[in-house]
Amino acid sequence: MLITTILFYLFSAILLGSATAVITARNPVYASLFLVLAFFNAAALFILLGAEFLGLVLILVYVGAVMVLFLFVVMMLDINLTRLKEGFLSYLPLGLAIAILGVLELAVVFWTSPLGHVPAPAPIPANADNTRALGVLLYTHYLYPFEIAAVILLVAIIAAIALTLRRRQGTKTQNIDAQMAVRAKDRLSLVNLRGPEQ
Amino acid sequence: MMQDFFHSGWWAVLWSIIKIVIVVVPLLLGVAYLTLAERKVIGYMQVRLGPNRVGFRGSLQPIADALKLMFKEVIIPTSANRFLFLAAPVLAFVPALLVWAAVPFGPDVAISNMNAGLLYVLAIAGLGVYGIIVAGWASNSKYAFLGAMRAAAQLVAYEIAMGFALVGVLMLAQTLNLSKIVEAQAGGGFWSWYWLPLFPFFLVYFISGVAETNRAPFDVAEGESEIVAGFHVEYSGMAFALFFLAEYANMIFVSLLTTVLFLGGWYAPINTPLLNWIPGLVWLLLKTAFLLYVFLWIRATFPRYRYDQIMRLGWKVFIPVTIAWIVVVGIALETPMRALLR
Numbered sequence: 314m315l316i317t318t319i320l321f322y323l324f325s326a327i328l329l330g331s332a333t334a335v336i337t338a339r340n341p342v343y344a345s346l347f348l349v350l351a352f353f354n355a356a357a358l359f360i361l362l363g364a365e366f367l368g369l370v371l372i373l374v375y376v377g378a379v380m381v382l383f384l385f386v387v388m389m390l391d392i393n394l395t396r397l398k399e400g401f402l403s404y405l406p407l408g409l410a411i412a413i414l415g416v417l418e419l420a421v422v423f424w425t426s427p428l429g430h431v432p433a434p435a436p437i438p439a440n441a442d443n444t445r446a447l448g449v450l451l452y453t454h455y456l457y458p459f460e461i462a463a464v465i466l467l468v469a470i471i472a473a474i475a476l477t478l479r480r481r482q483g484t485k486t487q488n489i490d491a492q493m494a495v496r497a498k499d500r501l502s503l504v505n506l507r508g509p510e511q
Numbered sequence: 512m513m514q515d516f517f518h519s520g521w522w523a524v525l526w527s528i529i530k531i532v533i534v535v536v537p538l539l540l541g542v543a544y545l546t547l548a549e550r551k552v553i554g555y556m557q558v559r560l561g562p563n564r565v566g567f568r569g570s571l572q573p574i575a576d577a578l579k580l581m582f583k584e585v586i587i588p589t590s591a592n593r594f595l596f597l598a599a600p601v602l603a604f605v606p607a608l609l610v611w612a613a614v615p616f617g618p619d620v621a622i623s624n625m626n627a628g629l630l631y632v633l634a635i636a637g638l639g640v641y642g643i644i645v646a647g648w649a650s651n652s653k654y655a656f657l658g659a660m661r662a663a664a665q666l667v668a669y670e671i672a673m674g675f676a677l678v679g680v681l682m683l684a685q686t687l688n689l690s691k692i693v694e695a696q697a698g699g700g701f702w703s704w705y706w707l708p709l710f711p712f713f714l715v716y717f718i719s720g721v722a723e724t725n726r727a728p729f730d731v732a733e734g735e736s737e738i739v740a741g742f743h744v745e746y747s748g749m750a751f752a753l754f755f756l757a758e759y760a761n762m763i764f765v766s767l768l769t770t771v772l773f774l775g776g777w778y779a780p781i782n783t784p785l786l787n788w789i790p791g792l793v794w795l796l797l798k799t800a801f802l803l804y805v806f807l808w809i810r811a812t813f814p815r816y817r818y819d820q821i822m823r824l825g826w827k828v829f830i831p832v833t834i835a836w837i838v839v840v841g842i843a844l845e846t847p848m849r850a851l852l853r
Binding site for chain 1 (some may be wrong): 521523595633634637640641648656659664666667823
């Protein structure tokens, strides 16, 4: 059996298992750690396909940055598990309806479009530099969509910062510029304790 | 090379394991003796002798330390989350070893000379923070939790500056392959290395490296005088040793990567036949050893940063400086100054 096939089934099995665990784990910290594991295995699958750039960026952005902040927030919450479970039954019909709708839509897409019959990918030449290939495509063929996406992200960053920018009354903060400008003579005075020499 | 591995038979797996052993065993020995070097160097800087009882002038001290740590009991606090408490040191240690897969030790000498090596290194190095956060949370202790929070905020802040510094290297070398980045610096000795045109990046990268490894003066995550020992306060024995190994392996890694990216990797400082005759690995290790010495020197020299100043340095100084220098490098590459950079 080819090593790649074994690795593919291994990574896929862990991916599906951890994805299931994300929604079944009782402890939110466990859930987010399972999500990290799922991202990691998805990245491994990308790399198996030869898409090393996508795989590594998935780890860099989602595992290295997004999930750290998620975990950061989840760990600081005092989550009451019994309250989280309240109303499970009342939400169930809506949730099930959305799930079935999603599965149906995916099924329709897969049965009717050529997406469902993707031919086996051409073998990837050894040492193919897909980072460069992706870069060339993004900056030529897809330049406008790429730049629009960049502008949307910029707007999102500014909006997120603007949301946190509020002046509260009565808070005390350091004045960094004043601190940096301090010299020894502002804080220290030398006093001659003996008094004038006789 | 990565592709070759996946398309060939089992012997490739075996060959990879051999290569991993060849890299990891000297690395762990290096970690052991780095701890001795640290105690000796700081000892001499503070007019002390440092450890000098075990072996000749203390040369067997790391072995004694390792034995002691191995035989100490691993204590698990009653209210700790048992599974995550034991998983956290592993989560910290494994990324510290994983990054070495892409490190080049010579032209095309690496466990995996992958095309996206720089990206791989950046992605995997960022995973070490999970060990720290999980340790802080699973310990169920105030000090450990505070340390973990500090570490998480610090690492996220400095990783951005570090990433931007790497963008500069990427712009000049036009490749993500670490081996080719070194080869792009070949030619005229030390003035053709990237530290000169990318001087702000060199400084930002190395200082961020100090911050990423939680070393003094950025060691607020451990901060003995404030929060006892931070995230690893509840750990003992081998579990503690794994955090320790991870920290020192990361130090060696940051020094080696700074050498590869900014100090010409395995090239001699002056391009003459006499110096070129010395093997490249020697130069690589000498430069790495010098940067490691700087790590220890910094620790012996500077007092610990205040927490808000660390955040200010990361977000308000380093990130703007790197963004500005990226623009400078970008303009330089599109003007006749390009000739100076190549």
